[in-house]
Amino acid sequence: MRVRVDLTLCETHAQCVFAAPAVFALDDDDELVYDATPGDALRPAVEQAVLSCPVRAISLDGD
């Protein structure tokens, strides 16, 4: 599973951080950081994060 975030779209609404805290986080400057290759066990949480993103900046591939 490969996660991509278009950081030019990201407005740090933090909805992904709430949906999948093991994958997405905000750094000390409130910029988004994320694990681009999380384990498959995290897929449901990442899928929820994809749906939750208000600017739809997150995509998921590598099924």
Added chain:
Amino acid sequence: MRHIATAGAHLAMRRIDTAGAGLAMRRVATTTAGLAMRRIAIAGAGLAGLTAAQELRRLGYDGEISLVGAERHRPYRRPPLSKEFLLDPEADVALPGTGELGATWLLGQPATGLDLAGRRLLRGALEPVAFDGLIIATGARARTLPGTGARARTLPGTAGLPGVVTLRGLDDARALRAALGARPRVVIAGAGFLGSELAATLRSLDLPVTLVEPGRVPLRRPLGERLGAVIADLHRAHGVDLRLGRRVAAAAGTGRVEHVRLDDGTVLPADLLVVALGAEPELGWLHGSGLRLDGGVVTDRHGLAAPGVAAAGDVARRPSVLLGGELVRVEHYSAAVEQGAHAARSLLGAAAPPGAVPSFWCDLYGHRLRSVGVTGTGYRPRLVHLEPDGRFLVEYQRDGRVVGAVTAGFVRHLSAYRHLLAEAYA
């Protein structure tokens, strides 16, 4: 996944009635008996409806999906309408993925009734939509009345008066954006999230803004008294003429609005009156349908309002895990996403995802307020941080237990609250 799609309506019903949902859900998911779910109608083509449709496909449902929408637009993002959309004619609010759903889009004409026994969604004089399963996601409409109930009246002088507007849909936002070019003097009735965000956006254009709020402070109900006072200061610091404890009593003008009168007799010159007094669930079309309507379409904890009928988003009133099952209607973006997906799963008899902690955000003058859980005047606030630069963190408790938090600037703390609150769903 195919077996999930064939779980029938009466089986879904049995699940509601059965204690020990885990076991019952397994039974639904593994049976192929019962009515085949081949036609799913979604009333409401907004974020919740779209998310529901996407989830149906993700679960492997390959039957018909019909989305019935009052607006002529495909689903779009509503949050920017009070913010960047008003500033940027190029702003794109379309939600992606609508073309890949294989859905039938019936737009520009709302559902006008529900024939529950006949499994038909009515659309005025147009052909009804027959369904095996229904997801109700008709959202909410902007409140235009000073009060609710049988005695409510429109504000004197405002009915049909040009320049008196609400901001709810894409067409509203386009009209408002067009009107801003004439640099109007704007009065906003209501300093809730919408009114406050709109005031901030209009001040960034340096337009004169009077913000009229009936409460003692802006955002008192969702944030509480103390934080509301912080927001009031923020508005004033950015040049908003803030009138607290006042209501708009009337609007008048020749041909279009020219002035607005407050309940203390004050007359304000105005070229535009934006009524931002909240929204009410779009329920009118469901009266007499047999569904339980009580400040929203009432559902069980699976989001089901009746066998084979789910409700999601602004229109739904669902039991809150954080509040011990108390029925709540939540207008957050995150709730539309979560409930839309949940409704789709419940309709097909698929296991529910672990519930998501509610969250929302609001942009004011370069500050982003974020919340998790439930917040506001119903709960005991505890100020954790308040910095001179305007950053703050407030938590809310009920019966000694934390149920929510709001922050500007302490986002990582909010993540910790989210973790804490998520335990309620475990």
